[in-house]
Amino acid sequence: MDAVEIVSDLALKARAAARTLSTATGTERKAALYAIAAAIETRSAEILKANAEDIARAKAEDMHPQMQDRLLLTESRVAGMANGARLVADLPDPLGQVLRQSTLPNGLDLKQVSVPFGVIGMVYEARPNVTVDAAVILLMSGNAALLRGSSTAAASNQVLVTVIRDALATTKISPEVIQLVPSEDRATVKALLNARGKVDLVIPRGSAALIRMVVDESTVPTIETGAGVCHVYVDEFADIEKALPILINSKTHRPSVCNAAETLLVHRAIAPTFLPMALKALSDAGVILHADATAQKVAEKFGIASTPATDQNWCTEYGILEMNVGVVDSVDAAADHIAKYGTNHTEAIVTEKKENADRFIALADCAAVMVNTSTRFTDGEQMGFGAEIGISNQKLHARGPMGLEAMTTTTWIVTGDGQIRS
């Protein structure tokens, strides 16, 4: 069977099996996740052994140590997977939620309820954790999953999926709801992305290049994750004692994540006070700086190294300790810059003036606006979702951190007593 046939076969199996999931109760789905957690713990030696094979192969192929670390499973990480499954199991059931309800003049009862999305494909890189994290989120939200991980984690992912399916076999949910899409053949990714009608949604998780490829090539609906050129705007009316920690936290707390800030914008009126300390603090923290003409002069004056910011700099997601700095004349000017260079992810304003915060919010066009707090809070766990399958920065369907609800769709249930249109 070629890649297209393989994926088609898996998708059809998953679709047929999904029926056992859409007719399962919340209690049954929860019990299934607990069974998976227990199975992961019981079979951790098997999981670690398969992972060791992947690691050995990675070493033999001279994989970069940082990448090896992402591939690596330890007893602690395996325990984390099991505990994560239980945490998701304990979340409120996202299905069967009545989102809207009304009784029409003709007596019809109208209800909009949340239902499973259907068959969801995950295309992801490196970390085998995602295999379990994604599977349990998708199961809890009533979805069948086609998991297409990285070929570097092939053995780990194979065992993890086997453990999950064996656990499901002890429940009334069919093991066929979780399918591993073979990763040896690159063509299976493309086949998955083109399985429109058989697969309802594809979610990419990984590098910007992977996300771009999936979103561009997929005929299956996708949710675009990642891409975070985030900004911190320190307003004329900012409380500097909040602004500095917020700035440093947004840039340096975990620079590789999409919600890290890449650009600092400072209002001209507060720049004399704030810019020197901001540049110094960033520099002390090891941040490489690119600055516009105004900020450049301040940097030079205080002996802080920075280079002139180019157009390219302004729209770069550095992912490391590197940042752009600019001075703007107003909230609107900050919003203009963000509209031009941002990726609709997370934008922060530090201000004590409510009107300016409100204006910034009204002009922002992004997944999350932070007012007097760090951009690093755009995070499902931090926001209390309990689970996060990724952070969407598109506008359609889900925006921001995606928890269980994002993996559902809706159905209208209209109940009558024989009413017809006249």
Place this chain on the structure above:
Amino acid sequence: MDAVEIVSDLALKARAAARTLSTATGTERKAALYAIAAAIETRSAEILKANAEDIARAKAEDMHPQMQDRLLLTESRVAGMANGARLVADLPDPLGQVLRQSTLPNGLDLKQVSVPFGVIGMVYEARPNVTVDAAVILLMSGNAALLRGSSTAAASNQVLVTVIRDALATTKISPEVIQLVPSEDRATVKALLNARGKVDLVIPRGSAALIRMVVDESTVPTIETGAGVCHVYVDEFADIEKALPILINSKTHRPSVCNAAETLLVHRAIAPTFLPMALKALSDAGVILHADATAQKVAEKFGIASTPATDQNWCTEYGILEMNVGVVDSVDAAADHIAKYGTNHTEAIVTEKKENADRFIALADCAAVMVNTSTRFTDGEQMGFGAEIGISNQKLHARGPMGLEAMTTTTWIVTGDGQIRS
């Protein structure tokens, strides 16, 4: 300028102007719609004159009379456009709705609010009404609109857009939020569909062929509307006195609309009682029938004309007085048939047994499930939305009739007092 440049230019203008809309209050948007309504009434002679040009051209080109009727504007239809604008203006503001709110343990206030989607393209055929209907829905939901209508309605659409823009010029909302995409050049459709990043969403309204083309070719996110192969399943435990009117209404009330039923499925146990009357009533109503082997025998026995149903029949959206009839063994079997041949639109069950209704709902995977009522109720106006831009039968973002809310997205607003991640 070629088509790509033309559309790009319009999209950028619309994007820049959208700021005047996203910062307008609900009261200001409402007032703008009332201004548009008044302007339509005041300038109705101008509108009708332009339409007469389109009609003259259509006649000269031998356009089918039914198509001419869709193109035609009358004083009554123009009044309808103006009244429609006021109705939409009076709807609850879909923006700024707090969808979720919580206070995190660290004191952060978390709010998910509804915000404008952005710049939305409409690609539609024939009826000039859509120019106004779409414009007012999109304006009320804070969106800029690129309207690409049919070349057959070019003069009508030009004047309608001019009237709308002139009315906006009397408000603080920029007229540039409503752009007419030239329809003489076919290439402007493709340019609109490929303006990813400049245009946030494209909605097609028209024939199945148009919808298919838009959804397949667009790199801009789309919402798939239309395609309705809807079913009425009469269960073992149906109340026949409800079933017959529901069946006839679902098929014959307005057969050309997507929510008309195309297939009747009858449980084997009730077939002896129900099938003969159903076939007779359909036949008397002028419905051409295709039947499976079991239903065919009943038809023959009672002298009712029908032909054997093929695979092709089962998945056909007839759009006229034509219908398939089949007999099934169970709720699950009905659900299987629907899963195979349906288009996830509207599925109806007639039953007095709650468990069967619940099972049907759990197995259904569609925009709307009707229990003991007609499929014709999948309709924004009927469901009390007050406005409907189309009926989505996809799973992402919006499902079923789309009112103002479907034209919004969400933003998280996180308000703090200097909190940072530790």
